[in-house]
Amino acid sequence: MQVLVINGPNLNLLGERKPEIYGSLTLNEINKYVEDYFKNTKISFFQSNHEGEIIDKIHSASQKFVGIVLNAGAFTHYSYAIRDAIEAISIPVVEVHLSNVAKRENFRQESVIAPVCGGSISGFGKYGYVLAIRAIVHRNSSRG
Numbered sequence: 542m543q544v545l546v547i548n549g550p551n552l553n554l555l556g557e558r559k560p561e562i563y564g565s566l567t568l569n570e571i572n573k574y575v576e577d578y579f580k581n582t583k584i585s586f587f588q589s590n591h592e593g594e595i596i597d598k599i600h601s602a603s604q605k606f607v608g609i610v611l612n613a614g615a616f617t618h619y620s621y622a623i624r625d626a627i628e629a630i631s632i633p634v635v636e637v638h639l640s641n642v643a644k645r646e647n648f649r650q651e652s653v654i655a656p657v658c659g660g661s662i663s664g665f666g667k668y669g670y671v672l673a674i675r676a677i678v679h680r681n682s683s684r685g
C-alpha cells in the first residue's frame with residue numbers, strides 16, 4: 542500500500558516561512574516525521590511550486606498509489622485546474638493545511654478543491670499529514 546504526499550508552492554520554505562504560523566520544522570523534517578510514523582505504509586513525497594507539475598503528478602498517481610494527501614498551498618484557493626485534476630482521478634485525495642485556514646485571511650476561507658476531495662484537515666500542523674494518511678489507509682482497508 543503506497544500513499545503519495547504532495548506539497549505545493551512555498552512549502553519548500555517551511556522552517557523559515559512564518560514559523561509562528563507554520564512551525565519551525567523544514568519540509569524534509571516533516572516528511573521524516575510522517576515517514577517514521579507509519580511502519581506498514583510506504584509513503585512517497587513530492588513538492589513543487591508549479592501548478593502543471595502538481596497536475597501531472599496527480600494524473601500519474603492512480604497507477605501506483607491508493608490515495609493522495611495534498612497540501613496545495615495557495616493553489617487551494619483558486620486553482621480550478623488542480624480541482625479538475627483531482628476530479629478526474631479515481632483514488633481519494635485528502636486536503637491538508639498546516640494552519641487553521643478558517644481563522645486566517647478571507648481569501649483563505651475558500652477552498653476550490655475541497656468539494657472534490659474525500660475530506661479536509663486543517664490546523665493540526667505536521668500531524669495533519671498523519672491524520673490524512675490514516676484516513677486513506679482506513680478507507681482502503683474497510684468499507685465503512
Ligand code: DQA
Pocket residue numbers: 550551552612613614615616617637638639640641642649
Ligand atoms: C497552507 C495554507 C494556504 O492558505 C497557504 O497559501 C499555504 C499553506 C497551510 O498549510 O496552512 O501556502 O496550505
